[in-house]
Amino acid sequence: MPQMEFLKDKFDLTPAEARLVVRLITGESLRPCAKALGIKYETVRTYLKSVFQKTKTRRQAELVLVVIRAMNAANLEEVDAPQASRGDKTTRAPLATTL
Secondary structure, eight states: OHHHHHHHHHHOOOHHHHHHHHHHHTTOOHHHHHHHHTSOHHHHHHHHHHHHHHHTOSSHHHHHHHHHHHHHHTTOOEEEOOOOTTOOOOOEEEOOSOO
16 A cells, blocks of 8 residues: 555654554544554544644644645555445545645
């Protein structure tokens, strides 16, 4: 998954933090992220706080904007939507290009 490697390199995220960010930029909220990642909600919140520090952001919306802009600048045109827990096929969500 190229965007995970990009996030780890660009923002010095751990693999777990990168997995969370990938889900957040596709519009998933924290509780579903926790369930999908198989971790507690409190753990997701801890990861998010660390991601905020590393990306110099304070809110989820700001985080998503910073990440999408960085991915656009790096020519990562699409984000792979995380696999649904029911085994649905992965869909691709285009990145916003007007940001």
